[in-house]
Amino acid sequence: MLDIKYIRENLETVKNAIKVKNVNIDIDRLLELDDKRRSLAQKLEQLNVQKKEAAKTQNHELGKKIKNDTQKLEADLKPIETEFRDLMLLVPQIPNKSSPIGPDSSYNAEIKKCDSMPKFAFTPKDHIELMTKLDLADFERGVKIHGFRGYILKNEAALMQFGLMQLGLEKMRERNFTITVPPVVVREEALISSGFFPAAKDETYILQSKGSDDESANNEREGKFLAGTAEVALVHMHSNETFKEEDLPIKLCGISSCFRTEIGSYGKDSRGIYRINEFWKVEQVVICKADMEENERLFNEMRAISEELITDLKLPYRVVNTSTGDMGAGKYMMHDIEIWWPGRKDWGEFGSCSSLLDWQARRANIKYQAKSGEKKHVYILNNTMVASPRLLGAIVENYQQEDGSVIVPEVLRRFVGKDIIS
């Protein structure tokens, strides 16, 4: 969310952001609603003054009339407020100037690439074939249980997955992140705070809470949702809180299962473990003061942690500066780290490092008291630490040998108990 005052005063900037981010929102309608709501609110305030007077003198006649007028005005105001609020949630963050402008990922710009790319003396197989043959994954039975995009991770793959998570956690601990295991079943508020709702509602699993047989009892009940990332919890956990500047930055790490419907990408990556409905993730979220230099410093720091992990795993990777249309409405800037998958013969996303500035903080109402005394919204950043089993696919494809066996990366051997899977 942006400040409505900022929107009013920087209309061209906001309109441009809407354009380059490919967001569908009628900004003129928003401004019209803003005018209406402010003028109605003023009238209501005046009526309230009169109401107080009438109540003091116990003037029933006048009071009734004022009450009537108030109710009429309120009835007018309510739908305006609702529509205003709904539109406000769709206004995107103004993107960083360095981000390439373009509607989709084809405009992403490579800004860094590792030194050496792998060379194979044979034609590398993809992870589906490798994992199936080595009994590391069972896709057929996974589908039997879950349906389309189902999978079962098995044997060394299962061990490696939690080894990877553990490696990520060790890096988080070294850097004094607070390690958490937050809820993945979340209320709607949490998804609005973190910015996933209303835009990404399609991608979120909804749970029926209780009393589902009894419609009358269920209508008012709060529905619950399955979070697509621990970011949801890590952002919302501090909603309606005010930090002291000296306590920032707050560095949080969340371990969680993640759930995504992948509606809208039915045709994409329909096999394997690249795009699935449930996976595990270790996520970083950092809350800092509203300062661009601090924001950039932390952004680079967070990205470097991910790069360090990939370097430990000796995987070929690159970093791309994500284009405005691909980064998501709330983001100020986003760098994707991509790993080369020799079997797929393509770069595959490992994770995204993002800064949203105060866009989430305004939704979640997270502030800090600056040393100067004034209260400001915090800046919030997030980055993937480990996402698995996707990462396993990249490992298997890169560490395969001609006979179909897979070497276990050195840093993972202590979790798997062997050097080679065959």
Added chain:
RNA sequence: GGAGGGGUGGCAGAGUGGUCGAAUGCGGCGGUCUUGAAAACCGUUAUCCCGUUUACGGGAUCGGGGGUUCGAAUCCCUUCCCCUCCGCCA
């Protein structure tokens, strides 16, 4: 799943229809006293919004939403959360 109690300012805690944005205590800030500090005493101390704009005016807020009433922290409905007891269960 059943029965009951409760959500009030930074914290504790009064207030059950008007005089309440809210007693009192603690904490915070400023001052008096003191060589300094403590104690004591005096004063002050919520957030948000709108308009005017250095001091200003007004409004909203007692978990959230709705209702009753001339008037709601207070009454009613609903929802969220916390606590106690019983039951069930990992």
